[in-house]
Amino acid sequence: MKRISQLFTLGLIALTSFASHAESASEHASKGSRHSALASAHSTTASAQVASGVVVVPLLVVGSTASASQAVGESLIDTASGKHKIDKHEPLEITEITITVDRSPAEQMKKSEKKG
Amino acid sequence: MRYFKSLIFLFILLLSLNTFAGSQQNSESKFAAEEVASFAKSVEKYAAKQGARAFIIARLGQPEKDLPHGFQFTHTAIAIYSQITLDNGDKAKGYAIYNLYQNAENPAKSALMTDYPVDFFWGVESLKAGIIIPSPDLQIRLIEAISSGKNKTLHNPNYSLIANPFNNQFQNCTEHTLNVINAAIYETDDMARIKANTEAYFTPQLVKVSRFKLALGNWFAKGVSTEDHGRKIQTTSFTSIAQYLHEFGLMEEAVVFEEGEVSRLF
Numbered sequence: 084m085k086r087i088s089q090l091f092t093l094g095l096i097a098l099t100s101f102a103s104h105a106e107s108a109s110e111h112a113s114k115g116s117r118h119s120a121l122a123s124a125h126s127t128t129a130s131a132q133v134a135s136g137v138v139v140v141p142l143l144v145v146g147s148t149a150s151a152s153q154a155v156g157e158s159l160i161d162t163a164s165g166k167h168k169i170d171k172h173e174p175l176e177i178t179e180i181t182i183t184v185d186r187s188p189a190e191q192m193k194k195s196e197k198k199g
Numbered sequence: 200m201r202y203f204k205s206l207i208f209l210f211i212l213l214l215s216l217n218t219f220a221g222s223q224q225n226s227e228s229k230f231a232a233e234e235v236a237s238f239a240k241s242v243e244k245y246a247a248k249q250g251a252r253a254f255i256i257a258r259l260g261q262p263e264k265d266l267p268h269g270f271q272f273t274h275t276a277i278a279i280y281s282q283i284t285l286d287n288g289d290k291a292k293g294y295a296i297y298n299l300y301q302n303a304e305n306p307a308k309s310a311l312m313t314d315y316p317v318d319f320f321w322g323v324e325s326l327k328a329g330i331i332i333p334s335p336d337l338q339i340r341l342i343e344a345i346s347s348g349k350n351k352t353l354h355n356p357n358y359s360l361i362a363n364p365f366n367n368q369f370q371n372c373t374e375h376t377l378n379v380i381n382a383a384i385y386e387t388d389d390m391a392r393i394k395a396n397t398e399a400y401f402t403p404q405l406v407k408v409s410r411f412k413l414a415l416g417n418w419f420a421k422g423v424s425t426e427d428h429g430r431k432i433q434t435t436s437f438t439s440i441a442q443y444l445h446e447f448g449l450m451e452e453a454v455v456f457e458e459g460e461v462s463r464l465f
Contacts, residue, residue, distance in 0.1 A: 117232075117321060124232035133236075136315055138284035139295040141342045143252065172250035175280055177243050178291035181236045182283055182315045190286050 118185035125181065135190060136182045222274040222372040224300045224312060225260070225322020238326040239316035242456055243294050246330060249452070252280045253338040253345075255376060256296060257329030257437040258320055269404045271455070271464075272329045272437045274298075275373045276319065279345055283315075297350055299375040301358050306422030309358040309370065311351060327457040329464065331441045333380075337449045340383035352388040353378045359424040361406050364435045365398045368427035373435035377401065380440065384449070401443050403433035438464060 121133040228235055246254050257272035266273070276298040283291050296319050302308045320326065333341065344350065359369035364377055367390050381393045410432070414425060425432065441464050444450035453464035 117228075117318070120228075120232040121236055121317065124236065134285040134287065134289070134291070136283045136295070137286055139279075139281045139313060141252075141279045141281050141295075141346055142292065143339070143342060174250060175247035175252070176292045177240070177247045178283075178293050179240075180285070180291050180293075181240065181317050182285065182291065182293055184312075184314045184318050186286060 116185075118183055118187050121181055121183060122187065132180045134180050134182055135186045136184060222260075222299065222301050222309075223303055224298070224314070224318070228321050229324065230326065234326065235320050235323075236317050238328075239320045241459065242320070242328045242330070243316050245456055245461065246278065246294065246332070247280070249332055251278075251330075251332045251338065251451075252335075253333065253341040254278050255329075255331035255333070255380075255437070255440060256316075256319065258323050259325050259327050260322070261324050263325070268407045269438065270436050275329070275376045275437045275440070277341060277345065277350075277376055277379060278316075279342055297345055297379075299354065299370065299372040301371075301422060307358055308356050309354075309372075310356065311354050325457070327455065329437045329453075330456055331437070331444065331453045331464075332451040333444060334449050334451060337380075337383060337444070340386065341380065343386075344379055344383040349382045349388045350375070350379045353382060353390060353393070358422050359427065360422055361425070361428075361432060361434045363427040363433065364401065364403050365394060365433075366427055367394060369424055371434065373437060373440065377435050377440055377443075380444070400447070401435075402439060404436035404439045406432040406434055408432070441465070 118133060118135065125133050230238075242256070254277075255275060256278045257275045259271070260273040263271065276296050278294040278296045281293065281295045283293055283295060285291060294316060295313050296315060298312050298314060298319070299309050300312050302310060320328070332338075354375065355367055355370040357369050358371060360371060362369040362371040362374045364374045370378075377397065378390075378393055381396055382388055385392060385396060387393065410425070441450065441453035445453065454461045455464055
């Protein structure tokens, strides 16, 4: 009985030390809370904005615009040289808008109403 | 009586193990919203300044001192430079991040999710990012692999925190990232071929945690398994991916971005 108790204690110590190696889980919060927190933070800065990202299309060529129907392969190869068009480390444009997957509470309500 | 008390203590500990998890989409932030947003934007701008159309990104979800030897980050994903349509119809340029996240309700399962830098860094332990910029050719192949849906085809929802990259029994975020990288390199979504090449050319990170501890984790915690391992416990890490790409000349740079400063990963 004493030996079983000792084994259990060893198991507890081992489990506790192993658990610390994993990234902590987080609790579920409402989907609009991150968007709201960002919007509140950005409200003090005139030029900053928060928006929800809806559709994503990879961009291959600097300065290009992309459409969902554009074939990825079309922009890849320059037919004359056989090389891809991206040869130099040209800096890329990044929006100042903070984009999040979360929708604003108002947008989330519209989405929920459409489903209902 | 002592035996009964130990049983009760073990039972209470097991109940607390529902907080035991790997890569998850975080809902709570340790930092103020504007701090996370500012940091996320600075990471984007750094990668964009280097001209990265696709890069590997990593974050730290718990104190670095608590990680096993050889691990610097806790979650890894692929960032792709994109045109993003916003909810108001406007279009903006930035990075979209392709993740494998562990399910919060069922840690033994995962799902693929696309999010953005502020979402990626929400809930991190420290504002620190790992960035691997592949060679231009590999960047294009990565974009092609994501655009053609190979990341979805290669997804195995059976999750283990310490998944063995040499087989497809379980998968974690870093192994999935490696699978997509190899799918891009070999221009295939044939998992058998990807695993054969992984075993031939990739050196995983040894997990220096005793098998006894791991076995206990295996028995009591969902999302941790040793079933897919042989004698050694080895898994994919962000650093091991960087070393793999560096070894075969497929990497431009691998850095750590923290407090506005950039330092080499190795």
